[in-house]
Amino acid sequence: MTSSLKTSALETIFGHHPDGAKSQEGIDAPAWHGLAAKKRASNLAKIPQEWRLPRDTLKDIHEESKISVLDVPRSCGLLTTDELRITEDFDATGLSEQLSTGALKAYDVAKAFCKRAAIAHQLTNCLTEIFFDQALERAKMLDEYYEREKKPLGPLHGIPISLKDSYVVKNVHHTLGYISFLDRPPAENNSPIVQILLDLGAVLYVKTNIPQTFMTADSENNVFGRTLNPRRLTLTAGGSSGGEGALIAMRGSLLGVATDVAGSIRIPALCNGVYGFKPTANRLPFGGNAAPGRLGSPSPIVPLAGPLATTLRDCELLARSVVGAEPWLLDDGALNVPWRQTLLPSPSPSSSSVTNGATTTTTTKPLRFGLITEDSTRPLHPPVLRALRTAANKLSAAGHTIVPLDSSSYSLPSIISVAALAWKFFALDPTKTPLRIIQDGGEPLIKSLHTVRVPQNDGWTASLDALWELVVERKRITKAFHDVVVGERLDALLTVPHCATAVPHDTYGIPGHTVLANVLDWPAAVLPFGAAEKGRDAEFLREGVEYVPPYAPDEVEGAPCAVQVLGRPMRDEELLRDLEVVEKVLRA
Numbered sequence: 001m002t003s004s005l006k007t008s009a010l011e012t013i014f015g016h017h018p019d020g021a022k023s024q025e026g027i028d029a030p031a032w033h034g035l036a037a038k039k040r041a042s043n044l045a046k047i048p049q050e051w052r053l054p055r056d057t058l059k060d061i062h063e064e065s066k067i068s069v070l071d072v073p074r075s076c077g078l079l080t081t082d083e084l085r086i087t088e089d090f091d092a093t094g095l096s097e098q099l100s101t102g103a104l105k106a107y108d109v110a111k112a113f114c115k116r117a118a119i120a121h122q123l124t125n126c127l128t129e130i131f132f133d134q135a136l137e138r139a140k141m142l143d144e145y146y147e148r149e150k151k152p153l154g155p156l157h158g159i160p161i162s163l164k165d166s167y168v169v170k171n172v173h174h175t176l177g178y179i180s181f182l183d184r185p186p187a188e189n190n191s192p193i194v195q196i197l198l199d200l201g202a203v204l205y206v207k208t209n210i211p212q213t214f215m216t217a218d219s220e221n222n223v224f225g226r227t228l229n230p231r232r233l234t235l236t237a238g239g240s241s242g243g244e245g246a247l248i249a250m251r252g253s254l255l256g257v258a259t260d261v262a263g264s265i266r267i268p269a270l271c272n273g274v275y276g277f278k279p280t281a282n283r284l285p286f287g288g289n290a291a292p293g294r295l296g297s298p299s300p301i302v303p304l305a306g307p308l309a310t311t312l313r314d315c316e317l318l319a320r321s322v323v324g325a326e327p328w329l330l331d332d333g334a335l336n337v338p339w340r341q342t343l344l345p346s347p348s349p350s351s352s353s354v355t356n357g358a359t360t361t362t363t364t365k366p367l368r369f370g371l372i373t374e375d376s377t378r379p380l381h382p383p384v385l386r387a388l389r390t391a392a393n394k395l396s397a398a399g400h401t402i403v404p405l406d407s408s409s410y411s412l413p414s415i416i417s418v419a420a421l422a423w424k425f426f427a428l429d430p431t432k433t434p435l436r437i438i439q440d441g442g443e444p445l446i447k448s449l450h451t452v453r454v455p456q457n458d459g460w461t462a463s464l465d466a467l468w469e470l471v472v473e474r475k476r477i478t479k480a481f482h483d484v485v486v487g488e489r490l491d492a493l494l495t496v497p498h499c500a501t502a503v504p505h506d507t508y509g510i511p512g513h514t515v516l517a518n519v520l521d522w523p524a525a526v527l528p529f530g531a532a533e534k535g536r537d538a539e540f541l542r543e544g545v546e547y548v549p550p551y552a553p554d555e556v557e558g559a560p561c562a563v564q565v566l567g568r569p570m571r572d573e574e575l576l577r578d579l580e581v582v583e584k585v586l587r588a
Contacts, residue, residue: 032179032443036223039175039182043224046130051078051118061123063226063505065233068558069123073116073250083112091311092159092255092318099158102146106158110139110203113160113253117206120252124228126243128165128207129172135160135205142201155321157201162253164241165207166214166290169194174290177212177221179441191288192330193257193305193322200321208243208256211446213434214292215426217267217508218448219243222441226505229271235502235559238268244308245272255314259289261303262422263497263514266564269308269526271502273560276308277315277525278517279572284322285331294433298467299425300474301518312527312583316576342573367578368401369565370488372495375415375512381500381551382540383532387561388496389540391529391586395494398585403488410484413477415512420454421477422515424470428462448506478520485568492578493566497526500549501559507549513564523572525579529586530561 053076060067073079079087086109090098098104114132121127142158152158168174168191175181190198197204212221219242220226227242229235230249237246241258245268248256258265260278269276284305307318320339327334371392374380380388392402405412438445460466484490498513517524534553541551565582567575 032222032441035179035182039223040225043127043130046132047118047121051115053078053119053122058122061228061233063228063233068232069230070250072123073119073252076119078119079112079115082108083115086112087116087251090254092309092314093311095254096155096157096159096317100152104158106139106142106146106203107136109158110135110160110205114205116250117162117247117252120230120247120250124230124237124246124250125225126209126227126237126246126250126252128175128177128209128224128243129169130206131169131172132205134171135203138203142203153201155200155317155324156197159202159255160205160253161197161202162244162247162256163194163204163207164244164256164258165210166259166292167191167194167207167257168288168290169204169207172207174207175223176214176290176292177210177223178292178437179222179443180437181441182223189288192285192327192334193289195330196285196322196325196327197257200325206247206253208241208247210241210243210292211239211448212438213449214240214261214264215434216240216446216448216452217242217263217511218446218506219268220446220448220505222443222446229502231273231502231560232558234504234555236271236505236508238271238502238508240264241268241308242271244268245274248272248274248308248310251310254310255318256308257305257318258308259286259303260306260518261301262426262518263511265306265308266497266514266524266526267508267511269528270497270560270562273528273531273562274308274310275312275315275525275527276306277319277576278306278523279304279319280335280523280570281521282333282335283337283572284319285327285334287331287333292434292437294429294431297425297428299428300471300521301422301425312525312576312579315525319572319576337570340573342577366399366401367395367491367581368403368489369395369492369494370403370405370485370490372415372493373404373406374499377414377416378499378512378548379542379545380496381547381556382537382553383501383530383556383559383561384496384499385540386537387530388494388563391563391582392494394585394588395582398588400581400585402494403490405484405493412480412484415516416454416510417456418477418516418519419510419512420456421470421473422519423452423454423457423510424460424462424466427457427460428467430462448508451506451509454510474519481520491567492575494582495564495566497562497564500547500551501532501556501561503549504552504555509549517566520566520569522566522569523575524564524566525575526562526564527579527583527586528560528562532556532559532561
């Protein structure tokens with residue numbers, strides 16, 4: 001990659017390329033290298049010796065190794081039979097049922113997940129902060145509370161919940177992967193969502209890895225290094241919540257809280273084969289978190305909080321519990337909108353239920369999905385195309401309606417044009433704060449930052465007039481989608497999370513399919529569905545098509561596929577009900 005292209009890419013993302021923030025090639029590293037090594041060593045020291053994997057197991061753990069490490073926690077011998085049962089036989093909702101009845105102790109659950117998270121970290125490099133001792137003390141307190149009060153502390157009583165590095169936890173660091181943030185003291189207070197999780201009974205025990213600047217789909221930084229995909233170490237774990245995705249795929253956590261401004265929840269869900277839910281912005285509290293850039297952006301595309309999990313119902317458990325705690329009382333930015341109970345659509349024309357003598361009747365009909373396939377400049381890779389067509393066909397066969405929206409008659413903006421708009425919003429900061437932070441640490445830029453480039457934006461300059469035009473253009477986009485959804489009476493949009501599966505490191509590129517939901521501010525979720533199989537995918541290979549990123553069937557064999565479903569703004573609850581329908585059909 002030439003230096004001119006690197007500069008152009010960085011101008012696209014941040015506006016300009018300051019002196020001192022150079023790429024990884026050709027830079028002397030000792031100054032920052034020692035600081036990073038010290039931080040990583042301090043993390044490793046927090047893993048008890050008896051939880052360490054043998055050297056023989058670790059010799060093949062590197063980013064050029066094509067192995068899967070998903071089975072290592074079961075085969076390594078470090079977890080007891082009970083710990084394997086706790087970490088493998090339940091989702092978070094199931095664990096909650098066991099903990100709330102006293103069938104499991106919070107301490108035993110916390111210890112099992114601390115151990116499994118330690119194993120996952122040694123295999124994938126997914127953690128940034130480890131606070132097992134605090135977690136075990138917290139679990140003891142919860143057990144004492146249950147013994148004394150004969151009831152759980154809250155709906156998340158004893159559930160271990162992992163957090164993306166940017167969440168602020170009292171007495172825990174948050175470096176965000178920046179060298180210059182290593183000397184920051186531990187946090188003095190909890191951010192609102194962290195406090196709510198504790199009030200609901202959760203056990204917090206780890207924070208997870210992220211990319212430098214948070215603006216790329218490869219979770220690598222110069223402090224903690226690169227997170228590896230446990231399904232195949234040569235593939236990206238996604239970003240910017242890649243540490244969460246890898247940890248949950250390893251079942252070192254069943255439920256994690258991540259963030260999303262362009263797909264940072266849904267990309268790791270795709271890459272690691274787990275579930276990710278992006279709510280409408282500010283349904284979950286986001287205030288008080290550490291920021292990788294400048295606060296106070298005038299952009300209407302805002303970062304938000306949401307879950308990654310091993311099941312769909314766990315995504316709802318997290319969202320319902322946090323919103324049910326009235327987060328607007330702690331965070332002035334959280335919407336004062338209580339969680340609504342919604343009914344699951346029935347396959348019959350109508351259904352009735354009786355609860356405490358009251359009858360609730362719901363009239364339902366088959367769902368209507370608007371189908372979005374691909375941008376002409378980003379053709380869907382064969383496994384992705386196969387997964388989307390299969391999903392659409394299964395939904396249609398189950399009686400639901402699929403309305404293709406790619407035809408010119410709908411006049412919807414292209415995926416890449418929406419992404420181009422988003423990246424202009426992301427580049428509004430005139431001080432280019434992320435690059436200045438990198439410069440302050442004397443560290444190099446990670447390689448994948450150079451791949452996040454929208455050519456249409458080359459030469460664009462941020463200004464007040466430009467911002468005005470961006471806001472008007474975004475309104476055109478949101479109105480176009482609104483009019484189609486209302487006009488076609490659509491319940492949701494069906495698409496993919498990306499034109500590709502998880503791909504080799506530093507090649508993911510622009511996340512067009514996920515950033516669409518952020519531009520619209522619509523809730524969206526990713527559901528795992530199938531995997532790349534070159535034998536079955538061959539018939540979906542189109543001759544003469546240029547795949548971006550490149551399609552390499554041998555490299556992505558076995559990589560998870562997924563579908564993405566978008567709902568209407570502020571109808572998060574309805575989307576979750578629709579997702580239950582989709583999942584039931586896809587699993588049939």
